Amino acid sequence: MKLSFFSASMERYPIERVFQAAQEFGYEAMELWGGRPHAYAPDLADGDVKKVKQLSKDYRLPIISFEPDMVTLSWKDPRWHKENMDYYKVCLDMISELECPYMVLAALHAEFGNNYKDDWNQLIDSVGILAQHAEKRGVTILLETIAQFEGYLMHRCDDIIRVMDEVKSPYVKGMLDMLTAITANEPSSEYFEKLGKDLKHIHLVDGKKDNEAHLIAGDGELPFEEVLAMIHSYGYDGYCSLEHFDEYRGEPILFNHQAIRRVRAALQNIGLE
Secondary structure, three states: OEEEEEHHHHOOOOHHHHHHHHHHOOOOEEEEEEOOOOOOHHHHHHHHHHHHHHHHHHOOOOEEEEEEOOOOOOOOOHHHHHHHHHHHHHHHHHHHHOOOOEEEEOOOOOOOOOOHHHHHHHHHHHHHHHHHHHHHHOOEEEEOOOOOOOOOOOOOHHHHHHHHHHHOOOOEEEEEEHHHHHHOOOOOHHHHHHHHHHEEEEEOOEOOOOOOOOEOOOOOOOOHHHHHHHHHHOOOOOEEEEOOOHHHOOOHHHHHHHHHHHHHHHHHHOOOO
16 A cells, blocks of 8 residues: 655645655655645745655655645635636646656535635536646646535535536546545545546545544544555555644644554554555
8 A cells, every 4th residue: 555645744844844754764665735835836936846856756755646725616705706716727838847647636615605616616616627627737627525624516426426417527536535435424435436547546534423623543433444445445555644744733744653653563563554
């Protein structure tokens, strides 16, 4: 199983310290957070892309996915919507420069009082436009479901499939965030069964049904050895990013070390490492 480091878990550290920690702990790749001080797309376009590419090379950690500093695609004010679309296009441009294959995209909350059908149609139009830009740059957009606490358009695997069906682009695929399967009360196996080869990435986290906390293996409700065995049984050959947030940001280096140790130990226990 290929494990990647999600840089957002060390958001208070400069980007070089993040690469250093990921290498020290034995991660095999980097999922890059597109916020400051790591890889905010306008900063990359202003010259920082060369620095990040060099860090990836120096620390022998390929950048295998990029998660922008997420902005909603549901603003009804056309000025705000255009600004956010332009931002995502810059992200795609810079991801291509970084030789990274994937951009993660989620549908976050915007305004209350909107019509669901209007929001959905705007999402489809937006993803379609971004998919055309992604094709020009050789980047694939990965649709990520989110917990109901974060948005209401894409909660379940079927929502990803619906977007893919309506956008009809080979540059739009799906991914699995283990937490959103928990909060949606949906078996994570549904993503493997329904997406098949269109499942391109996994956020390998633990969690609980009643909140959006992204926990390290063993701190939530999942039987993690069985989770790893399931992933292996489906023949998944992509990366699994260990994505952890607020609960660990006071000591991110210690907890990221603990996270990968727990996953490696679980893999050993079931004979996969």
